Amino acid sequence: MTIANNVATAGFRPVGPAEINRLRAPVQRLLSFEGGQLIYRQGEQASSIYRVNEGAVRVYRILPDGRRYILAFHCPGDWFGLQANGRHDDFAEAICESNLARFPVVDPAALPVSLLSLAMENLATARERQLALVCQSAIGRVAWFVLDMAEHFGGSDYELFMSRRDVADYLGLAVESVARSFTKLADLHIIQMEGRSHRLIRILSREKLKALID
Amino acid sequence: MTIANNVATAGFRPVGPAEINRLRAPVQRLLSFEGGQLIYRQGEQASSIYRVNEGAVRVYRILPDGRRYILAFHCPGDWFGLQANGRHDDFAEAICESNLARFPVVDPAALPVSLLSLAMENLATARERQLALVCQSAIGRVAWFVLDMAEHFGGSDYELFMSRRDVADYLGLAVESVARSFTKLADLHIIQMEGRSHRLIRILSREKLKALID
DNA sequence: CGTTTATTTGATATTGTTCAAAGCGGGTGG
DNA sequence: CCACCCGCTTTGAACAATATCAAATAAACG
Numbered sequence: 001m002t003i004a005n006n007v008a009t010a011g012f013r014p015v016g017p018a019e020i021n022r023l024r025a026p027v028q029r030l031l032s033f034e035g036g037q038l039i040y041r042q043g044e045q046a047s048s049i050y051r052v053n054e055g056a057v058r059v060y061r062i063l064p065d066g067r068r069y070i071l072a073f074h075c076p077g078d079w080f081g082l083q084a085n086g087r088h089d090d091f092a093e094a095i096c097e098s099n100l101a102r103f104p105v106v107d108p109a110a111l112p113v114s115l116l117s118l119a120m121e122n123l124a125t126a127r128e129r130q131l132a133l134v135c136q137s138a139i140g141r142v143a144w145f146v147l148d149m150a151e152h153f154g155g156s157d158y159e160l161f162m163s164r165r166d167v168a169d170y171l172g173l174a175v176e177s178v179a180r181s182f183t184k185l186a187d188l189h190i191i192q193m194e195g196r197s198h199r200l201i202r203i204l205s206r207e208k209l210k211a212l213i214d
Numbered sequence: 215m216t217i218a219n220n221v222a223t224a225g226f227r228p229v230g231p232a233e234i235n236r237l238r239a240p241v242q243r244l245l246s247f248e249g250g251q252l253i254y255r256q257g258e259q260a261s262s263i264y265r266v267n268e269g270a271v272r273v274y275r276i277l278p279d280g281r282r283y284i285l286a287f288h289c290p291g292d293w294f295g296l297q298a299n300g301r302h303d304d305f306a307e308a309i310c311e312s313n314l315a316r317f318p319v320v321d322p323a324a325l326p327v328s329l330l331s332l333a334m335e336n337l338a339t340a341r342e343r344q345l346a347l348v349c350q351s352a353i354g355r356v357a358w359f360v361l362d363m364a365e366h367f368g369g370s371d372y373e374l375f376m377s378r379r380d381v382a383d384y385l386g387l388a389v390e391s392v393a394r395s396f397t398k399l400a401d402l403h404i405i406q407m408e409g410r411s412h413r414l415i416r417i418l419s420r421e422k423l424k425a426l427i428d
Numbered sequence: 429c430g431t432t433t434a435t436t437t438g439a440t441a442t443t444g445t446t447c448a449a450a451g452c453g454g455g456t457g458g
Numbered sequence: 459c460c461a462c463c464c465g466c467t468t469t470g471a472a473c474a475a476t477a478t479c480a481a482a483t484a485a486a487c488g
Contacts, residue, residue, distance in 0.1 A: 061345065065428040069349055071341060084334040119333035120298035126340040127285060131275065133348050134386030135283055138444065164467060172348030174445055179468050196453075197466055214279040352476065378435065388477050393436055410485075411434055 028101040033094035039081075040092050046083035048102045049111070049118075052076050055098025056161045060169065061090045070170040072125075073162065075152050079118055095161050133172055136213065141171045142181035143212035146191060146201060156203035159195070185209075242315045247308035253295075254306050260297035262316045263325070263332070266290050269312025270375045274383070275304045284384040286339075287376065289366050293332055309375055347386055350427065355385045356395035357426035360405060360415060370417035373409070399423075 030053075033039060039050065039057065050057075057074040071090060074080045080092060082105075108115050132144040145167060150156055160167075164182075168175045182198070185191045190209055192202040203209065244267075247253060253264065253271065264271075271288040285304060288294045294306060296319075322329050346358040359381060364370055374381075378396075382389045396412070399405045404423055406416040417423065 063345070063349060063428055067349060067428075069345055071344070082334070084331070084338050089338075116330045116333060117298070119330060119337055120296070123333055123337045123340060124298050124303075126337060126344065130285070130340065130344055130347070131277070131283055133344070135277060135281060163465095175466095176446080176468080177444060179466095180444095183468070198468090214277055214281075389434095390436080390478080391476060393434095394476095397436070412436090 028103045031100045031102055033098045033100065035094055035096040035098075037094050038091065039094060039100070040088050042088055042091055044088050046081065046086055046088045047106070048104050049079055049081045049115075050092070051101045051103070052078050052080075053099040053101055055100075056095040057092055057098060057100075058095050058162065058166060059090050059092045068169045069172070070166060073166075073170065079113060082115065082118055082122070095166070132213065138173055138177045139181045139184055140212050140214070141173065142167075142178060142185065143190075143209045145171060146185070146203065147206070147209050147213070149201070150203055150206075156206070158201055160199040160201060163197070242317045245314045245316055247312045247314065249308055249310040249312075251308050252305065253308060253314070254302050256302055256305055258302050260295065260300055260302045261320070262295060262318050263293055263329075264295045264306070265315045265317070266292050266294070267313040267315055269314075270309040271306055271312060271314075272309050272376065272380060273304050273306045282383045283386070284380060287366075287380075287384070293327060296329065296332055296336070309380070346427065352387055352391045353395045353398055354426050354428065355387060356381075356392060356399065357404075357423045359385060360399070360417065361420070361423050361427070363415070364417055364420075370420070372415055374413040374415060377411070 028051075031039075033055070040046070042061070052074050054076055056076075057078075057080060058070050059072045059074065059080055060068050060070040062068055072080065073095075081088070083089065103111055105111065105115070132148075133141060136144060149158060149160065162170075164175050164178050168178045171178065173181075182191075182193060186193050188208070190203075190205050190212075192204060194200040194202070242265075245253075247269070254260070256275070266288050268290055270290075271292075271294060272284050273286045273288065273294055274282050274284040276282055286294065287309075295302070297303065317325055319325065319329070346362075347355060350358060363372060363374065376384075378389050378392050382392045385392065387395075396405075396407060400407050402422070404417075404419050404426075406418060408414040408416070
């Protein structure tokens, strides 16, 4: 049994019959956003967490010099918006038309997820990313990104919902370096690119991709 | 009230009088380590969390190509070792002679810290670091590091307990680049370096340091 | 006093950024 | 239906930054 499971079961108090109705009550609120629309902004009160039902979301910060840094992309099924200090320290924005469910966290026991396992998953992915970004060359980062997105979509054949600029701001590279790396991967017959803005990706060799991510 | 506090109070079940004794029982175990000694290794069962009482700890991974990447340094008061999946995916090692307290997590309610706030703190620091590392030049990273350590020690005048190589593996730079950046900071009269291996750091201008971190 | 280890410095090669401009598609309006 | 425009991506060339390799310096230790 994992630590997260322990807490999820042992940490929450037993539910009395009187509470059942409250727990069944619709605590979540369904929301729709257009592409580019802001979901929350830095400094706002953070009293809810969100689950992506449809679409995609980017979470980012704006650095003092104006550069944007993308902390995470979120696809259907993902949760985001959990904040330690009661205030968001980042922005969240719909990338394309998206449907979300918002859950207030005033009563964590009523949430359909364990906040602890959520925080720990986030931590684990943040660390994976650190490794990928800090220790890798440009082409290594892009290779990591292509594989990471493949895991997200569960296939070797998918459409990127974000622009090259988004990818660049996510990987800490210049747009041109991202484009060059994609082109190189294609030249090496490791991936194929097609369609609108070359956003249809087909992985030809997972092994070669992994080999690039020492 | 922050989200973390909500959960810490609302998430854990009320403590009956019968449980008081068990909660007071010495669940922690005191441990001593010499400098360089391994605390746990990747793949080991992760059934405890640790608090640093004295000394310092580095948590790291070994990449397939043999490089080492340091995920975090921990000083007295810090907690580490919390793992999502029940197995450590990293190594922990005492940097110098260190005393730790180990707490089994089988019963999270008996721990003196909330696992959730722990996980969320870790997440927040991991993100800060991502920003610092991905978006910064070499000297910016070192400036960030110098400030970060100052916060840890609560002063402008402290001794680094780790080698330049440790710093390099932490910041994702070559040792030489780290040394050059330190030298540059000293040449610019932003810091002073003294003593054994130039590990005594005195910050002369916090403002100039911050200015280097865009 | 030699030996070892950590840090620093120098010269060179590699890598990524920057600036500029060229393709490429998709829409739009005539 | 076609010409044009616009956003995004890609390519090229010059430049800047960092890694790498090699060696010098310095401090610590027996």
